Amino acid sequence: ILNVEQSPQSLHVQEGDSTNFTCSFPSSNFYALHWYRWETAKSPEALFVMTLNGDEKKKGRISATLNTKEGYSYLYIKGSQPEDSATYLCAFGRNTGNQFYFGTGTSLTVIP
């Protein structure tokens, strides 16, 4: 069984606060690490695909880093807004097949 872990499980922050979550994954057979944003009753939305150790990606106020040697990725949200409230999922892709292995997600609530 391949273990992908996310922490924290849930998070409540005030509007304007910055926050970050962690995704840890196996460091062997790494192919790609994906971050998704999933709002209730909507499709999970792809945020980032990261493939290289040391990768840093940014989309607006959201950014992510990747360390494949130690098997972790951080997702950062700067100046959280209520519309950032969602579950953030990471998914690990191995270099042996198409399957994604998902973490259980971090549920973020931004309080106005």
Add this chain to the structure above:
Amino acid sequence: SAVISQKPSRDICQRGTSLTIQCQVDSQVTMMFWYRQQPGQSLTLIATANQGSEATYESGFVIDKFPISRPNLTFSTLTVSNMSPEDSSIYLCSVEANNDEQYFGPGTRLTVT
């Protein structure tokens, strides 16, 4: 990116019955996948739906319980058979894009009573 729709969006079913979930994509895709998320658990791949051949099931999932159809490159169905309360989950279909990304449908929320 691909636009994916699923039907139904939610349902409440009695144990012992079956439910078929439909997934429609707005473009032709080679790979379609079916996932489920049980309460408090991670998204787990059930099977890969192959066009023109039988689906490929992951460990712990069998065709008799989750029969899948893939009649063409834009459509697939997943049936949850002989349901029990443990089948209460969100079921999602996804497709693989050219850049190794996967795009997801909005999901089907199933409650089995």
